[in-house]
Amino acid sequence: MLVHSRKGKWAAWVAFLVLFLPLFALPLLVIVAASFATSWSSAFPTGFTGGHYRAATSGASLQALTTSLVTAVSASVLALLIGTWAALAAAALKKGGRRVLDALFMLPVAVPSVVVGLAVLVAFSKPPVLLNGTRWIVILAHTILVTAFAYQSVSAAIVRLDPAYEQAAASLGARPSYVLWKVKLPLLLPSLNAAAGLCFALSMGELSATMMLYPPDWLPLPVQIYSTTDRGSLFTGSAISVVLMATTLLVLLLVSRIRTKASYR
């Protein structure tokens, strides 16, 4: 800590709680409270029922949860493959080429995701590649959006990787592909794992591009939350939100458990 005196520490904690609790924690707590409530007329929701969760974990909502999970897992796996491949390729390039690749993969982050959604919609609405109206267009858009993050975190890890490992392996007679599989990728595993978690979380919560694209039979959870609250079922919407939050956190927790096992230092 930079603050040393006991009083200073207390002041820092109080300032932290006053500033951050209302901003970060309280809205989420209110959602949790609302998901159990029967009415909401004063400052806080009142009454108690578990009924909203029954709605949130059955029928269309359950369908939407599986849709979201399948989309997020597929998009993360694809993003990790493409992002890692591109990051490895970029590391082998000269400075100019690397900058071009960096900029290219920055684009989906810099451009608003609604625009990415629209672009994907326009691009794949006509033959030869007609994806509009299928689930693939949603997965594709998610992949495009999250690959940027996979690329960035993996290239950061590659830069940190000591070239001595690669050189030692090469001096022992290992071909570049053997070095990649047996040395580089295992050493990058913790970062790949972290990137996977990030991609998954981002994809689970993605709404704006999805809104532009989703077909009636492939409706992810955030869209379900949006339409439920839009219809006026605020409490059910809250319950679905809590399910979305809990699922994402659970998966991230599992992923980080694997990460601790995979880190060597």
Next chain:
Amino acid sequence: MADGIRFEKVSVAYGGNTVLDSLDLTVESGEVMALLGPSGSGKTTALRAVAGFVRPASGRVLIGDRDVTDLPPHRRGIGMVVQQYALFPHLRVEDNVAFGLKAQKVAKNEIPGRVTEALEMTGMASYAKRYPRELSGGQQQRVAIARALAIRPGVLLLDEPLSALDAQLRSGMLAELARLHRELPDVSILYVTHDQVEALTLADRIAVMDKARLQDVGTPQELYRRPRTEFTASFVGNANLLPVQVGSGSVSFAGAELKVPTGDVSSGVSATLCVRPHLVGLGDGPNALTGSVAEVQWRGSTHRLYVDVDGHRLKADLRELRTPPALGDEVTVHFAPEDAVLLSAGVSADG
């Protein structure tokens, strides 16, 4: 395998900056060649050119009689050990050692035997199941050496392998490396170091590098006893370098006439006289010089005296003195004529 290494006019440049300038050097098969020089002298670059991690701008590198200049590192058949060990942190010791064998597709049933053999050679057999992070620096270095030896390379490249170890471990590892070389007499070793003791102890020959150039090559004895340049004299061991005027059969230094072999250095020119500090004696004798004591350092078994003779500071390493002279005392020091080496000024002009 009995392969030597040959550098033929090898130059390496990074962005117009020459870091290795036209190196010509041959390491005979089975020889230990030390590349000795200060940092930035090009010695590591020379080693990396053999390993294939830098590409020469011109010249050729040969291993045995193969021209490897254009070969990628993994096809050169070298073993390499670097300062920071570079053991693979995700593999156990035995898998680290087996790495090269598996990469080169050595028959599966042969691998365990060769791993054990390599680990036994470096005394690490009982650590086979450990991870590198569970080993000390010295142990990690032994594993790195075992890993390099397991592939039975004809050429072993050692890049400052001991500089990350503490002084005591270093002298132990020096003895270990010397023993390994006796056990593997066919392996040529290129040993990069900035430490003259390591070079003098291990090497059959030493190549002295400075400013991207090869300055001198010779056996440790030659370089130590008969250095040809001021740089060699001061980098291989300690030296007093005295500016002198050459006469016939003697030189004059600070008004005194010193009898030293002048060889074929013509009289009348300026030159540098090299005298090793431990060959300087206290008291009167041949080639006596008188001056005042500027500094006394007690080093346990020896005393080092710094004596100012007519503005030039002379170092003398003397066996521990019972009553060392006080600062400012007038003392006389001397050295035998055959212990002095005359370096002609032409060679040392840039040194």
